[in-house]
Amino acid sequence: MRLRGTSQFNDQGHLEIGGCDTVELAEQFGTPLYIMDEWMIRQRMREYMQAFQKTGLAFQVAYASKAFSTLAMCRLVAEEGLHLDVVSDGELFTALKAGFPAERIYFHGNNKTREELEMGLDAGIGWFVVDNFNELSMLSSLAYKKGLTARVLLRTTPGVEAHTHTYIQTGQEDSKFGFNLASGQVHKAVERCLQYKGLKVDGFHCHIGSQIFETDGFRLAVQKLVTLSEECRNLFGFQTRILNLGGGFGIRYNEEDRPMSVDQYIFAIAEEIRSGFSEKDIPQVVVEPGRSIVGEAGTTLYRVGTIKQIPGVRKYISVDGGMNDNPRPALYRASYEAILANRTSEQPEETVSVAGKLCESGDMLIWDIDLPHVKSGDLLAVTCTGAYNYSMANNYNRLRRPAVVFVRDGYSDVVVRRESMEDLIKNDRIPNRLLTPNGQC
Structure with a gap:
């Protein structure tokens, strides 16, 4: 072993x-x-931070707390300078009780309740990763009534399904998560964000799977989001400021598993980002590792x-x-x-x-x-x-x-x-x- x-x-x-x-x-x-193993957790976090620093890109590493969420873990994440990804009021409550900086929190979820949105707004979290038109409308209304501006990323389903070694380009179009890319839903969501009061859309989010042992799926997802960014700039004059590529980086549970190094994952993403955007238009890049950290x-x-x-x-x-x-x-x-x-x-x-x-x-x-x-x-x-x-x-x-x-x-x-x-x-x-x-x- x-x-x-x-x-x-x-x-x-x-x-x-x-x-x-x-x-x-x-x-x-x-x-x-x-x-x-606290040392190992900290080391994995530092590997992600150091890998991005080598690329020269503006970046954030957000720990996906659904993998393991406790008060102590949130404090550890804060100490290491990472952002945090939460998916419920319970995970948000845990983070806030631990003293985690609210402005470094991303709030995910395909069915956020009114109470959860209000909780995030009142806490002053960094971003809401919006999944659907209902949430977009409700968040706009709540933020406007409170005199606040909610920063938003739009979760997309880019048609990339990654399960370990298998990539099926159209598989994820049928998903409970996010705005569908192929049907033009994402474009409509951007247009509404620009019209709604109380919202500021910063960019896009996607998540292509879990336990991924290759970089092909991440590269393809970047390519699709680059195209989306170009289309939204041409249609609406919208400039993508953040691209969040989610997590899914594989780990070795047994000898048959062959995950890549953190550097290999991040360098592949960075390479695709640089080839897709002009130097002046490169957005901040975000990843959300969870399993691969803990x-x-x-x-x-x-x-x-x-x-x-x-x-x-x-x-x-x-x-x-x-x-x-x-x-x-x-x-x-x-x-x-x-x-x-x-x-x-x-x-x-x-x-x-x-x-x-x-x-x-x-x-x-x-x-x-x-x-x-x-x-x-x-x-x-x-x-x-x-x-x-x-x-x-x-x-x-x-x-x-x-x-x-x-x-x-x-x-x-x-x-x-x-x-x-x-x-x-x-x-x-x-x-x-x-x-x-x-x-x-």
Whole structure:
């Protein structure tokens, strides 16, 4: 298994992350446990900033907080000088409570409510990434009534679909997100922005997919947005000031994955931008990495419980978590690597499948992985769980969501405490009629 970030094996044969022994972390904080390598997160952010600095372009790097959003994470993003992408009032609330500068926030979402738009306006966020005509009209009305000007990017569907190695140029025209480019919706949106009060349109946004291992899709998206910018300049005299190309940069979950370096992604985008615009017309370029910043920095630690051998079929090892703390394998067959964190020096002896403890046949974390002879009580460390695991965690089967710890230089800090039993029922209410004998009113 490939070690990532600050991960290493110590003299006790234990997995160590951020200078912290994972066996000791399990004893201190319990399992399941999300462990985030703070050094690695910061390093990934700096790689994006440095890659853009080499291009000489005006730029912004906005962390996509849907990948992993906590108060501590927002503070870390602010410290590193990045912008922030939020997609709900909850993510916006988290950012503001963390003290994140509102003017560095992009607000996304295909169905923003009136309350969410008002919240963003009142907070003074930087940009609304507008998805549709209803939102455009509502945002204009709200901003005008408040005496404010909302800065806007128009989300487009440029007809580029990217899923790992496959690019289908027209696939994304059928999407719940954004204004359709092929039908001319984007042009109509620009025209309305220029007519509506309370709005200032700065440019365009697109997002072509996730876990992308090539640059072809990004290049094609840039080409289409360059053409769109030229058309809008000719039709309306509109000058594109910002091009936001979204995220989707791939990471290595296992040895079969072959992501490119940050430099390769950014240099390809920059090259296409420079070839498409004249030097005086080059807009500010924005990207929104999420998974590629936190994905590989996360490790989930589990305690092995029951072991079941089906002769001639399969050996199952069950852990104390599952699809409640990592629903990605059940949702879209996501693949992970793992290691016995307490016995790293031992060689693989058997092939096992890792089952979760939830009451679902589909609650499987890993199928057919080679490990040393697994014993009840062992610690299993599943790598690359930093993106979307905590974000998607739930209380199915009334299981408590795990704690999250940041580790760095031998220090471990809880950034999300483990839920208690009381947390599970704190929002429950029993109607008075159920408190009386026999349920009578």
